[in-house]
Amino acid sequence: MYKAGDYVLMQGDKACALGAIAAGCRFFGGYPITPATEIAETMAEELPKVGGKFIQMEDEIASACSIIGASLSGAKSMTATSGPGFSLMQEAIGYASMTETPCVFVNVMRGGPSTGMPTRISQGDIMQAKWGTHGDHPIIALYPSTVKETYTLIIKAFFLAEHFRTPVIFLMDETLGHMRESFEIPEIDSKFILPRLSGEDLEDEEIYHPFESFNDTTTPLMSMGKSKFHVSGLVHDETGFPMGSSSMAEKLLRQLDKKIRMHRDEITTYEEYMTEDAEILIVAYGTAARAAKRAVKLARVDGMKIGLFRPITIWPFPNARLVKLLQQVDAVLVAELNLGQIFQEVSRLNKQKKLLRLLSRVDGSLIPPEQMLEAITEMRIELDEY
C-alpha cells in the first residue's frame, strides 16, 4: 500500500488495481487472462488488506455477474479482462446498463479476433466497448495512455460509474498494462469518492424507488439490505418491476440514453498537444498517442505545424472539441492499432471534407513516430494538390 507523495516505479496493470482500491473498490471478481492477469493478482494481494473481497470466478461471465451482485449489495466493484473475456462479459454489461448498476469493467486490449495475439498490443475493441452488448444503451469508456494516468483515471471511472449509475468500460492495452513507469502517487480529491445512500437517508415509511429519475439523472443507489427493492433486466418502471407496456419501454430507453447524452460535456475529457496553431492534426489515443506526441515534437523541430488530439474519454466521443479543431486544421491523421474504428468516428464529424487519412497497424506492434512522420509528409504532398 502506498500513500500520496510516495514515488513509485509501477506496472500499468498494478496502477489500475491500486488506483481502483484508492477509489474505494472493495470487490473484485475475475478470471486470469493475458495481459490483464496482473490486475487480478494485485487485487488478490491488496484487497483483503483494506477489508475488500477478491474471488477468482469460474469464467468471465461469472466474474461480470459477481461484480454486479456485489455492487447492488453495496460494494464498489470491478473486474478486469482482455478480448476473449470481454466478449463473454457482454450480456452482463447490458444487465448492468439496464439495472443502472455502477461497476467498472477493465479491458486490457490484446490482438483479436478470437485468441489472436495474447501478448501483443491492439486497439481492436473500441467499437465493442460501445456496442458489444445487445440493444441500444449508453456507455462510458475511458482510456489512459500512461501508468500514472491509469492510476488517476480509474478513480474517475469509479466516480462516473457511481454518479451516473452505469457500467464504465476502462480500456487499456497490452503495452500500457505491462509497461513500468515511475510517478508520484497523487492526492485523491475526495469529491471523486461518492458514498452510497444508506437506509438512514430514507424518511420513515418512505419507499425507495431505485429507478426514479430526476432531470436526466437516476436516483442514487441504495445498498441492498438497507432497503428492499427489486431489480430486473426486463423493461421496468421506477419501482424496478417489469411493466410490459410499450410506453414504459420508450420512456426507459430514452431515459437511459439521456442521462449520459445530456452530461456529455462533463464526461468527456481529452488532451491537446500543440494544437493552437496546428495545420495537421494527429488523432491518437492510449499507448498509440505516446508515439504520436513524439511525432509532433519531431515535426515541430522541422518547422511543421502538427498537433495532437488525444481522446481520454473514448465514449461518449469528444465530438464538440474535435469539430472545432476540424474547422481549424487543414488535415487530420488518425493513427490507431485497428482497422479504423475511431477513423470512422472522425469521418462522421468531417463535414467540411478536410483531408483525412488513416494510419493503422494490426500486427501487434506500435506505430513508431517515424512512420507517423512519413504519413504526414505524404499528406502534405497531397494537401498541395487537394
Add this chain to the structure above:
Amino acid sequence: MSVEKYLKHMRIDRLPHVWCPGCGNGTILKATVGAIDELELDPSKIAVVSGIGCSSRATGYLNYNTMHTLHGRAIAFATGIKLSRPDMTVIVMTGDGDAGAIGGNHFIHAARRNMDISVICFNNNIYGMTGGQYSPTTPEHSYATTSPYGNIEEPFDLSRLAITSGATYVARTTTYHFVALQNYIKKAITNKGFSLVETITQCPTYYGRYNKIGTAPEMINYFKDNGMTLAKALSTMKEMDPDVNYDGFNVNALLEKAVEKLPEKLIIGEFVNKSKRGYVEKYEEILDKAKEKLASSKA
C-alpha cells in the same frame, strides 16, 4: 395456518402471477416463504436471486431484496452478494435449464467452493418459458418441442451433480411433499454452505401434455405414487439383492444404483447434510492474514 403468515412476505400488488393454471411454482414459492417465516429472518437481510425462466419470475413476488438476473447466472450474481455481504441470507431460485444447462458451470463451482447460498431448483423437466423444449433433466425418450421423436440425451441428476461437486446440504422432493419441502428449505437456509433443494414440479402445460401424463392433479398423484425416499429405496434394494453390500455405498452410488434398480421411482429425501467451512468463512481468515501482513510491513 393463517394466510397472513405467507402474505406478509409477498408483494401482493404484483399478483396475479404469470404462471399457468396447475403450475407447481406457486407451491415452491409458498414453501420458501413458509420456511423464511419460521426462521424469523429479517426480510431486509434476505436477497433472493433468480435467473430467467418461468420459475425465475418468483423473485418478483417476494418482499425482500430481489434480483431477476440473466439466464443461468443467478448463482454468479448471488456469489457476489454473499461474499461482499456475509450478513445477508442469499437464496437462489432457478429452473432446471437455468441451473443445469446454461448455468451448469456456476452451479458446480459454487458447490465446489461451498459458497453459502441456498439454491432452490424448480425442476419441471422442461424449458417452460420458451414453450416446452427439452432440458438437461428431461428423461430419455420423453417428448418436447425439440425432441419430437423422443429425447436421445441422458438426463443430469442435479442432486448428484451437487453432491459430487461438494455441496454440504442436498435434498430432493416434489410439490406433492409440501411439508418436507418447507422443512428442507429451512435446513438449506440454516446450512452455512452451498445447499440445494431440488423440487420436482409439474408443468402440465408442456411436460405433462407432451408426455401424456395428464393434468396437474394427475401429475401430482404421479409424484405421490412414485416418490420414494432414499431410505426406502435402500431397504427395497437390499431385499432385491441380498448379496450386494449396499451399506458400503456412498449416497452418490446409492442414488445411481436406485435409478437402475427402481427406474419408475422418483428418489427423494435428504441426501447430504454436513458441516464444512466454505469460501465465505475461509475468506475471513484471509482478511486477518492480509491485515497482519500489512501491519508487519509497516512495523
